[in-house]
Amino acid sequence: MGLQHFTRCILLALCILSQGLAKGADGFACNWGTRLTHPLPPEITVKLMKDNGFRQVKLFEADPDALKALGKSGIQVMVGIPNDLLATLATNVNAAIAWVNQNVSSYISKNGVDIRYVAVGNEAFLKTYNGRFVNSTFPAIQNIQAALIKAGLGRQVKVTTPLNADVYQSDSGLPSGGNFRPDIQDQMISIIKFLSQNGAPLTFNIYPFLSLDADPHFPKEFAFFDGSAAPVVDGSITYTNVFDANYDTLITALEKNGFAQMPVIIGEVGWPTDGTANANIKNAQRFNQGLINRIVKRQGSPKRPSPPDIYLFGFIDEDMKSIEPGPFERHWGVFNFDGSIKYPLNLGGGKQLVGAKGVKYLPKQWCVMSTQANVQDPNVLADSMSKACTYADCTSLSPGSSCSGLDTRGNASYAFNMYYQTMNQRKDACQFNGLSVITNINPSPPQSTCQFKIMIDLGRHEKKSTPSSAAPQGNVHFMIILLSSFIFNLILSLFV
Numbered sequence: 001m002g003l004q005h006f007t008r009c010i011l012l013a014l015c016i017l018s019q020g021l022a023k024g025a026d027g028f029a030c031n032w033g034t035r036l037t038h039p040l041p042p043e044i045t046v047k048l049m050k051d052n053g054f055r056q057v058k059l060f061e062a063d064p065d066a067l068k069a070l071g072k073s074g075i076q077v078m079v080g081i082p083n084d085l086l087a088t089l090a091t092n093v094n095a096a097i098a099w100v101n102q103n104v105s106s107y108i109s110k111n112g113v114d115i116r117y118v119a120v121g122n123e124a125f126l127k128t129y130n131g132r133f134v135n136s137t138f139p140a141i142q143n144i145q146a147a148l149i150k151a152g153l154g155r156q157v158k159v160t161t162p163l164n165a166d167v168y169q170s171d172s173g174l175p176s177g178g179n180f181r182p183d184i185q186d187q188m189i190s191i192i193k194f195l196s197q198n199g200a201p202l203t204f205n206i207y208p209f210l211s212l213d214a215d216p217h218f219p220k221e222f223a224f225f226d227g228s229a230a231p232v233v234d235g236s237i238t239y240t241n242v243f244d245a246n247y248d249t250l251i252t253a254l255e256k257n258g259f260a261q262m263p264v265i266i267g268e269v270g271w272p273t274d275g276t277a278n279a280n281i282k283n284a285q286r287f288n289q290g291l292i293n294r295i296v297k298r299q300g301s302p303k304r305p306s307p308p309d310i311y312l313f314g315f316i317d318e319d320m321k322s323i324e325p326g327p328f329e330r331h332w333g334v335f336n337f338d339g340s341i342k343y344p345l346n347l348g349g350g351k352q353l354v355g356a357k358g359v360k361y362l363p364k365q366w367c368v369m370s371t372q373a374n375v376q377d378p379n380v381l382a383d384s385m386s387k388a389c390t391y392a393d394c395t396s397l398s399p400g401s402s403c404s405g406l407d408t409r410g411n412a413s414y415a416f417n418m419y420y421q422t423m424n425q426r427k428d429a430c431q432f433n434g435l436s437v438i439t440n441i442n443p444s445p446p447q448s449t450c451q452f453k454i455m456i457d458l459g460r461h462e463k464k465s466t467p468s469s470a471a472p473q474g475n476v477h478f479m480i481i482l483l484s485s486f487i488f489n490l491i492l493s494l495f496v
């Protein structure tokens with residue numbers, strides 16, 4: 001009897017353990033942007049997510065390669081719909097049905113992708129869009145919801161729409177003064193009512209970095225979770241960081257309009273590592289470590305103690321992103337473009353961030369300015385640099401960035417190399433009016449964060465048919481259950 005009870009306990013413990021392995025107790029969530037000249041292979045990216053405890057991912061569009069790699073990975077997916085599709089989806093329910101069929105239903109049934117949300121539009125009410133998407137967002141949400149129901153996915157997949165934090169504001173400057181922007185108030189209420197009726201959440205992007213970077217008078221310490229800025233006192237509540245103050249402005253806006261219980265997701269939050277003076281490794285590590293500590297502790301805000309799901313922005317750097325918002329835009333990744341670590345992060349439970357494995361690179365060679373070249377005609381040099389930086393990412397040369405301390409020669413070399421690498425080290429990609437030469441000595445300045453990169457070898461990744469490294473996890477889970485029930489029976493047959 002006693003032994004039977006004992007073995008039952010072991011069996012139970014093994015089952016719980018295997019459950020824990022497959023699901024992960026407290027997972028992280030991230031945004032996977034795919035605007036890269038040399039994208040990390042999707043299978044390696046998904047493995048990197050799993051290795052670091054990411055359990056939810058948000059895609060900005062239904063990227064076929066990303067979705068296929070996420071199949072049977074155990075990672076839950078939010079699939080985005082770009083703003084340019086909103087007008088069509090708003091006016092044409094058949095377009096919404098086709099979108100759901102191609103971009104949701106088939107990935108669930110054919111590829112085993114665990115799609116949980118469709119994000120309709122991306123920051124569609126952003127002030128700088130001047131109302132372009134204001135009338136199409138709500139009807140597009142309604143049509144996608146109808147299409148999900150038609151596809152039999154009404155319960156499994158929820159609609160939402162990620163909004164920028166500029167949709168709410170506070171006249172008093174305090175969180176308790178929060179309300180929605182008057183010009184979109186009606187649309188907000190319609191959307192919230194509709195999402196609420198369908199058991200779906202609202203999604204907001206909150207960026208302390210942008211608050212700091214846009215305003216020279218912003219108290220820097222208030223941007224961080226461990227900051228020592230003078231706190232903001234709002235009635236009985238004391239705010240020590242801008243994230244909580246901003247989030248509670250939203251919670252107040254929801255309460256004021258009768259939606260105190262509305263579930264909220266943070267769709268994007270993070271800190272870039274390059275491009276401007278505030279965008280550096282030290283600040284990014286400090287901010288993201290503070291954020292991760294909150295996620296691990298399941299800490300909410302003063303007004304809403306239950307924590308929202310928080311999607312980090314972003315997972316990896318994207319060297320093709322538009323730099324209209326600023327040169328930092330290509331450096332939001334927790335990881336570099338190749339999945340290597342930028343800075344350590346403590347993920348809780350004694351776990352540290354780990355980098356990507358199995359990445360193949362182009363040969364160890366760089367394109368630099370030749371020592372023989374002399375810059376007699378500055379126009380020739382300027383033309384060459386301009387050509388290089390039109391096609392390649394030179395944002396690390398921007399004022400305050402990691403490579404901003406280089407001299408004229410270093411500058412030119414950095415630009416030439418970025419172009420050469422971006423063009424896959426093609427021979428004719430290191431020909432800048434006789435100013436450049438190929439070298440196999442790493443030109444990165446010593447004791448500097450400025451790195452002369454070598455890109456991923458896309459050809460070598462494509463040739464090799466990568467077996468899905470994602471598949472075995474589910475099987476391991478199953479095998480542990482099988483094995484434990486086998487041991488259980490064995491012990492029973494021996495002793496009972």
Ligand SMILES: *[C@@H]1O[C@H](CO)[C@@H](O)[C@H](O)[C@H]1NC(C)=O
Pocket residue numbers: 061062063082095098099102103
């Ligand atoms: C599915 O999504 C992709 C990527 O956004 C898009 O190009 C395509 O048009 C979508 N399919 C349909 C039927 O709308």
Ligand SMILES: *[C@@H]1O[C@H](CO)[C@@H](O)[C@H](O)[C@H]1NC(C)=O
Pocket residue numbers: 131132133134135
């Ligand atoms: C949105 O609809 C309103 C009311 O019908 C209209 O006044 C406004 O011009 C429309 N906005 C745009 C950008 O189409």
Ligand SMILES: *[C@@H]1O[C@H](CO)[C@@H](O)[C@H](O)[C@H]1NC(C)=O
Pocket residue numbers: 397398399406407408411
């Ligand atoms: C280097 O290049 C950057 C970007 O083109 C420019 O802002 C900077 O002034 C240059 N510095 C030198 C020393 O030439």
